[in-house]
Amino acid sequence: AQSVTQPDIHITVSEGASLELRCNYSYGATPYLFWYVQSPGQGLQLLLKYFSGDTLVQGIKGFEAEFKRSQSSFNLRKPSVHWSDAAEYFCAVVKGHHNNDMRFGAGTRLTVKP
Amino acid sequence: DAGVTQSPTHLIKTRGQQVTLRCSPKSGHDTVSWYQQALGQGPQFIFQYYEEEERQRGNFPDRFSGHQYPNYSSELNVNALLLGDSALYLCASSLWTGAGNTIYFGEGSWLTVV
Numbered sequence: 001a002q003s004v005t006q007p008d009i010h011i012t013v014s015e016g017a018s019l020e021l022r023c024n025y026s027y028g029a030t031p032y033l034f035w036y037v038q039s040p041g042q043g044l045q046l047l048l049k050y051f052s053g054d055t056l057v058q059g060i061k062g063f064e065a066e067f068k069r070s071q072s073s074f075n076l077r078k079p080s081v082h083w084s085d086a087a088e089y090f091c092a093v094v095k096g097h098h099n100n101d102m103r104f105g106a107g108t109r110l111t112v113k114p
Numbered sequence: 115d116a117g118v119t120q121s122p123t124h125l126i127k128t129r130g131q132q133v134t135l136r137c138s139p140k141s142g143h144d145t146v147s148w149y150q151q152a153l154g155q156g157p158q159f160i161f162q163y164y165e166e167e168e169r170q171r172g173n174f175p176d177r178f179s180g181h182q183y184p185n186y187s188s189e190l191n192v193n194a195l196l197l198g199d200s201a202l203y204l205c206a207s208s209l210w211t212g213a214g215n216t217i218y219f220g221e222g223s224w225l226t227v228v
Contacts, residue, residue, distance in 0.1 A: 105156055
């Protein structure tokens with residue numbers, strides 16, 4: 001069964017510092033991979049996605065993620081964090097086409113120090 | 115371009131009652147899915163609708179049912195509410211393209227069962 005692991009429950013970074021959120025997936029083939037962000041009491045906003053092709057994908061708000069098949073990872077990065085980036089971040093995987101059975105990690109809560 | 119819209123945003127129900135949540139997909143999308151997000155957890159897939167039929171279902175009991183209308187809007191019904199059904203219910207939509215689907219989420223409906 002496909003699964004997603006986000007090893008870090010909570011991360012604190014200083015404003016302006018770089019950020020990397022880890023995501024590992026378990027799935028027999030190349031899945032479709034996503035990162036979403038959720039502010040308190042809000043829905044999920046799509047940051048970026050990987051379907052195929054270039055393994056480094058760019059998203060909104062200055063985020064990027066790199067798909068590494070050998071490590072079954074899809075880590076999210078940002079070179080300089082802003083206070084408004086404080087939120088919960090979810091990595092998710094979908095198997096195959098036209099499949100909205102999206103499996104989520106438990107999430108990583110990001111705190112940004114001034 | 116309207117995104118995924120859900121109603122109501124908040125509601126309180128009594129144990130044993132029934133609830134209906136509504137969702138309008140993003141303009142141009144034909145596939146709707148529902149997720150349950152308990153406090154402090156990642157979303158869990160309930161089911162997916164396409165062409166007015168339930169196409170996939172997660173590990174949820176029959177108390178959870180749904181419907182999709184010809185205009186692609188959807189409803190989630192939960193019967194015989196339990197305290198454990200208290201959660202944020204998220205609707206997501208996508209367009210079936212034959213390739214990877216980009217899945218967009220609404221802001222959710224907060225259900226409290228007392």
